[in-house]
Amino acid sequence: MEKNKTYFLSDIHLGAPYIKDAKAHEARVVSFLDSIKEEAKEIYLLGDIFDFWYEWENLIPKGFVRFQGKLAELVDAGVKVHLFGGNHDMWMYGYLADEIGVKLYHEPTLLQIDGKTFFLAHGEDLGIDDKFFKAMLKLFRAKWFRRFFSTFVPPSWVMRFAKGWSDKSRAQHDKRGSLQYLGEDHEHLVQFAKNYKGTEHIDYFIFGHRHIVLDLMLRKDSRVVILGDWIRHFSYAEVLDGQLQLSEYSES
């Protein structure tokens, strides 16, 4: 088989406390990655792959070794794997790059695939005006804050805090009904793409974060795609010869 396809997925949330069968959840992702191994030339993981990730000088969180092992296997087989930080796993500093050989991203990124221009981002802070949320993200990303955190907060507290925070954020989503499509005018990522003022023409805007599956034509030659998640949708995008298609994975 020819390695000529590019894949995109996001929001796996490995280790999320509200996912009942963590082993089955991870196994499903691993099985998907295995199924695309022969045809994939590149894989883009667009953020919130881990429900929480933090790394200390000599420590990483427990778990997900089969997932990490499968990524390593793909990288070793010549597949380029790109890993974006999301708002749940922004603290990936370099371990996964050094150990597995993935390429890490912390900013929205513009690139060419099969001659088309892609705008890629997790998307938590695009097209929103929430100053408090943006200030929090800036704080979390600040070097001095990370250094403080790593030095003075015991790892077991960090992990406990992360679990509580994850449960709370999930409950809020459920209450607000924000796991449903809100319509073009209320989806911040759609608004961001519509109002995008870059000099380059974008063929595909691809985002994660919202946990909805969306493929929306902005103009005849520009689309915005939201990748869904691996909690309810098991969804991914596949690009062959510059043509994108959204699918849902089911184990056969």
Ligand SMILES: [Mn+2]
């Ligand atoms: Mn997110």
